Amino acid sequence: EADIYQTPRYLVIGTGKKITLECSQTMGHDKMYWYQQDPGMELHLIHYSYGVNSTEKGDLSSESTVSRIRTEHFPLTLESARPSHTSQYLCASSDWGALKQYFGPGTRLTVT
Amino acid sequence: GDSVTQMEGPVTLSEEAFLTINCTYTATGYPSLFWYVQYPGEGLQLLLKATKADDKGSNKGFEATYRKETTSFHLEKGSVQVSDSAVYFCALSDGQGGSEKLVFGKGMKLTVNP
Numbered sequence: 001e002a003d004i005y006q007t008p009r010y011l012v013i014g015t016g017k018k019i020t021l022e023c024s025q026t027m028g029h030d031k032m033y034w035y036q037q038d039p040g041m042e043l044h045l046i047h048y049s050y051g052v053n054s055t056e057k058g059d060l061s062s063e064s065t066v067s068r069i070r071t072e073h074f075p076l077t078l079e080s081a082r083p084s085h086t087s088q089y090l091c092a093s094s095d096w097g098a099l100k101q102y103f104g105p106g107t108r109l110t111v112t
Numbered sequence: 113g114d115s116v117t118q119m120e121g122p123v124t125l126s127e128e129a130f131l132t133i134n135c136t137y138t139a140t141g142y143p144s145l146f147w148y149v150q151y152p153g154e155g156l157q158l159l160l161k162a163t164k165a166d167d168k169g170s171n172k173g174f175e176a177t178y179r180k181e182t183t184s185f186h187l188e189k190g191s192v193q194v195s196d197s198a199v200y201f202c203a204l205s206d207g208q209g210g211s212e213k214l215v216f217g218k219g220m221k222l223t224v225n226p
């Protein structure tokens with residue numbers, strides 16, 4: 001049902017590497033979100049965007065950054081990965097006035 | 113701020129057992145309430161929702177009723193199946209100022225054995 005994609009699905013990298021997690025949606029949604037899901041399954045909102053050139057930090061402080069140059073694309077970047085960044089990252093989108101968020105399949109990141 | 117408290121589990125049930133997952137919320141306004149489900153290796157999917165008091169959301173045999181007086185939105189299913197094994201999240205959105213940010217509970221992992 002959901003047309004929201006995340007790549008890569010799994011990533012193992014060494015400490016200090018720069019990485020970008022990709023998120024794209026083909027539904028034309030203005031609103032997009034990044035969540036971090038810890039091993040205990042709890043979800044934390046780390047970034048969101050309400051449209052092109054709009055980005056905001058979420059409820060959980062994160063060392064990652066995001067950009068929104070195109071409506072369909074909302075990449076997340078870590079300039080220097082650390083083991084504490086090991087987690088699952090979920091991207092979501094929604095339309096204005098819509099209560100439902102559509103989630104991508106997630107990227108499971110492991111930093112060694 | 114707004115918050116959601118739900119049963120954390122993990123919970124293991126036998127097939128055809130009755131399921132209840134408790135969820136209570138704290139919100140300043142009149143939130144919309146949701147249950148999302150996460151199957152193994154996948155992202156979250158909306159299971160059901162309710163937007164105002166006394167609304168009942170239902171889908172795939174699951175039901176939940178928005179109870180304003182008890183600030184609750186408990187999820188129930190009369191007879192679970194192995195395919196219901198997943199993590200279940202209760203969530204709210206207060207919709208303030210056009211925001212659709214979701215506040216999630218901590219999730220509850222359900223395993224259903226044949």
